[in-house]
Amino acid sequence: MNESEINNRVNQLMSEFENIEKISVASEWSHSLLMKKISNKRHLAKNRSSKLIYLMLIIFIANVGIVFKIGKTKPIQISKQESKFKTISKELLVNPISINN
Amino acid sequence: MKNDDDHIIQKLKSGDQSAFYALIKSYENRVMQTCYKFFLNKEDAEDLSQEVFLEIFQSIHSFRGNSKFSTWIYRITITKCLDEIKRRNRKKRIDSFKQMLHIDDVTNWITGGVMPDKNIHQHDNMKQILMALNTLPDSQRIAFTLSKIEGYTNKEIAEIMNTTTNAVELLVSRAKKKTGDELKAILKNNS
Numbered sequence: 596m597n598e599s600e601i602n603n604r605v606n607q608l609m610s611e612f613e614n615i616e617k618i619s620v621a622s623e624w625s626h627s628l629l630m631k632k633i634s635n636k637r638h639l640a641k642n643r644s645s646k647l648i649y650l651m652l653i654i655f656i657a658n659v660g661i662v663f664k665i666g667k668t669k670p671i672q673i674s675k676q677e678s679k680f681k682t683i684s685k686e687l688l689v690n691p692i693s694i695n696n
Numbered sequence: 697m698k699n700d701d702d703h704i705i706q707k708l709k710s711g712d713q714s715a716f717y718a719l720i721k722s723y724e725n726r727v728m729q730t731c732y733k734f735f736l737n738k739e740d741a742e743d744l745s746q747e748v749f750l751e752i753f754q755s756i757h758s759f760r761g762n763s764k765f766s767t768w769i770y771r772i773t774i775t776k777c778l779d780e781i782k783r784r785n786r787k788k789r790i791d792s793f794k795q796m797l798h799i800d801d802v803t804n805w806i807t808g809g810v811m812p813d814k815n816i817h818q819h820d821n822m823k824q825i826l827m828a829l830n831t832l833p834d835s836q837r838i839a840f841t842l843s844k845i846e847g848y849t850n851k852e853i854a855e856i857m858n859t860t861t862n863a864v865e866l867l868v869s870r871a872k873k874k875t876g877d878e879l880k881a882i883l884k885n886n887s
Contacts, residue, residue: 596887605879609872612825613844618741620724620731628746632716632753684777 701765708756709806716753723766724749726847727773734777736822744780748773767855774838774856785830828878834872839864840871 596604700722704725707715727748732741751772759768829837838857843864850861856867857864 596883601880601883601887604883605876608821608879609876611822615733615736616808617846618731618738620728621742624742626745627726628720628749629717632750633769680791 705756705759705761705765708753718751719752720749723769726766727769729845729847730770730773730779730813730842733845734774734781740780744776745773748776751776763855766782767852768851770856774842776836781830810869824879825875825881827882828875832874836867836871836874839867840875843868 704715704719704722708719724745726739728741728745731744731748732738735744744785748769752769755772755846759765763771829841832840835857839853842853850864854861854864
């Protein structure tokens with residue numbers, strides 16, 4: 596192929612690309628798309644329910660964690676309170692000698 | 697058209713089934729022609745168009761009305777087409793690497809399969825054009841391809857590409873020159 600033949604061929608290809616015939620949309624295509632959409636929606640619903648299950652599971656685990664934490668901290672608080680009472684009661688003790696004086 | 701679009705958007709967001717059909721009927725032609733111009737293959741255009749509509753349906757809640765509904769739809773269409781083109785180009789590179797190592801031959805020999813015919817549906821001319829278009833940067837390819845589809849004005853292409861009409865004109869002329877040069881190189885190699 597010489598240069599002018601190549602140029603002509605390029606122009607021909609370019610105009611072929613520009614003037615490509617339109618394709619028609621078949622009714623089967625719309626139908627299969629609607630079918631796909633319905634199945635997709637079911638999938639989404641499944642996803643939603645699984646998300647809900649995960650959320651409930653997280654809440655449950657968090658609750659269990661809180662219960663454990665409370666269970667662990669309670670005895671310490673009680674012992675702290677006890678030691679507070681002890682110090683207060685010690686402070687309330689009055690030396691009998693000081694009264695006499 | 698805008699009122700129709702608003703009506704479709706509202707219905708889609710509220711989960712109305714009939715709205716999806718209305719959406720398809722309003723945009724199927726334009727979306728299909730766009731996909732076809734990017735792939736030059738009817739089956740590919742049909743598959744991609746279906747993916748586009750499913751994507752629209754799934755992400756309709758993210759549409760906030762910052763652009764026209766049609767612009768948003770064509771942006772999704774183009775993104776899908778470009779993603780698919782990139783995926784295929786990646787696959788082609790892997791395939792050529794496999795071919796170099798004769799992996800397919802070994803796999804076929806083991807599984808007893810038959811080598812598929814390559815591009816059986818694609819016309820030679822279209823194949824050459826696609827080869828030339830594949831060398832264009834994304835922005836040039838989008839502008840050039842859309843400018844060759846009936847109905848797209850430079851203003852609309854600029855809106856889709858989020859740029860100015862002058863920039864679109866420049867992209868189209870550069871793409872036309874580069875495609876021509878690439879086609880010349882392809883034809884010289886083949887002759």
